[in-house]
Amino acid sequence: MRFSLSGFLIATAFALDFVEEDFLGARTNHNKRVAYTALRIGEKLNFKKEQLNDLVSYAILHDNGISEYVTNKLTRVSRENSENIIEHCIIGENNIKAYPFFDIEKNVIKYHHENYDGTGLYGIKGEDIPIKAQIIRFCDFIDNNFYLDKMCGDYRTEAIKEIKKEKGKLFSGEICDAFFEIIEGADYRLDIENEYIDLSLRRKIPKFYFDFMLEDIYEITSVFSNIIDCKSRFTKNHSAELAKKTSIMSDYYHYNSDTKIKLTIAATLHDLGKLAIPNNILDSPRKLTPYEFSIIEAHTYYTRVALSEIEGFEEITEWASNHHEKLNGNGYPYRKKAADLDFNSRLMGCLDIYQALTEQRSYRDSLDHESTMKIMNTMASEGYIDSEIVDDINIIFKK
Ligand SMILES: [Fe+2]
Ligand SMILES: [Fe+2]
Ligand SMILES: [Fe+2]
Ligand SMILES: [Fe+2]
Structure with a gap:
């Protein structure tokens, strides 16, 4: 399949922006500013086109480990505090192993909080810090302390004065001069x-x-699944388990391997938009207020926004982002009806319900197969979901 790397990168930027929105309550475009500034610095340092691509990718992904780190802690940690904790660098480095870099370089994410003079989190010094990590450190620091989008007038003079003080200390002279x-x-x-x-x-x-095999694209998209599933401890493994079930159902329906992989990718990415939804709503132990529910409704919209950036993902985008639509028009976010929902969208919707009900939640225990089927049969008889698919799920997953 023809795969657009830049489209994938933009989709990644959206996804990581969602995490930022959850942390700060607003999207500030921090990751994008860091990425754009890094790219401009890379150009000044005569990076080749491929190196620039990798630099932007690393810059967009620089804090991908924060969400997992915060979820692992049972209490809420602020972004500023987690930024200074080494774990987010280690988790972030591990999460991106399958990302399609031209040149896979170790330690760019791991060392994105190192200072040139060796006073950073790991104490690595000077040119021992990968150049891409140095550039990201610079852009990240400047954006957090001086705001990259305010570089004019007295403010710019002040920022330059401060950066000059740190030249050769926190940052290399070459990077400061390029900036x-x-x-x-x-x-x-x-x-x-x-x-x-x-x-x-x-x-x-x-x-x-690039012309990639669908199997390779599946590997690449798994970069997201870890970030998505670590969003909440109640939904850990949710997308991975859903993907297993779509694959089992694909065999049952004798799908060809391309359709099976596409469906698996869709399952892996279906809740991508949840990155934008605050955990206190996602994990709420009580019934949601109408306002809170309207925030939840946004998650499949965001899944669509991010995935539609990727050329070649048209079917995957549909199957992933229709999973809360219902045949009778009572779903969300588009209130689509039966005629708008193809078989695989319906299948994804049914399997998502099955998967969710059989998982534990903050407000209830996991349900067994029988109780789950009872609820799903009622939903089918009321016209919400496809009764034939519900019957097939019963056949396949009955113990
Ligand atoms: Fe960081
Ligand atoms: Fe950052
Ligand atoms: Fe969902
Ligand atoms: Fe889901």
């Missing part, structure tokens, strides 16, 4: 404004297309 050159132009500050950062990144990201 000073970049912020001389008004284009940089304008490109990076909230309204334009998306467009700027799309314009600048190197365009690459």
Whole structure:
């Protein structure tokens, strides 16, 4: 399948922005600003197109380990606190093993909090820190402390003064000088404004297309599944288990291998949009208020927004983001009806319900097969879900 690497990168940026939204209550585009600035610095340092692609990818992914780290802790940890904890660097480094970099480089994420003079989290010094990690450290630090989108007037003079103080200490001279050159132009500050950062990144990201086997694409998308499933301790393994079930049902329906893999990818990514939903709503032990439910409803919309960036993912996007639509029009977010929902969208919806009911939640224990089927049969008889699929699920998953 023709696979657009830049599209995938944009989808990744969306997904990681969602995590940011959950932490801060608002999307600030921090990951995108860091990525865009890193790219501009990479250009100044004469990076080749492939190296630039990798640099932007690492920059977008730099804090991918935060969500898993915070979920592993049972209490809430603020973003600032988790930023200074080594675990998010280790988790982040491990999560991206399957990511399609041109040149897989060790320790870029692991060392993204190292200082040039060796005073960072691991105490690595100077050129022992991979150059991409150094650039990300610089952009991350400047954005967190001086706001990259405010580089003009007195504010810029002040920032330059501060950065000069750190030149050779926290950061290498070469990176500081590249940044000073970049912020001389008004284009940089304008490109990076909230309204334009998306467009700027799309314009600048190197365009690459590959012919990949669907199996390889599945491997690549597994980068997301870990980040998604670690979002909440109640839904750990949810997407992975759903993927196993879609694969079993694909065999039952004698699907060819391409359709089976596409369906598995859709299952892996179906709850991608949950990254944007705060855990206190996702894990709420009580009934949700109508307002809270409207926030939950957004998750499949966000799944669609992110996945539709990836060329070649059209069917996968449909099957993944229709999973809460219902045949009678009572689903969400589009209130689609039977005629709009193809067989695999219906299948995904049914299997998601089966998977969710058989898992433990904050407000109830897991249900056994019989109790789950009872609920699903009622839903089918009331016109919510496909009764034939419900019968097939009963045949296949009955112990
Ligand atoms: Fe970090
Ligand atoms: Fe950051
Ligand atoms: Fe969902
Ligand atoms: Fe789900």
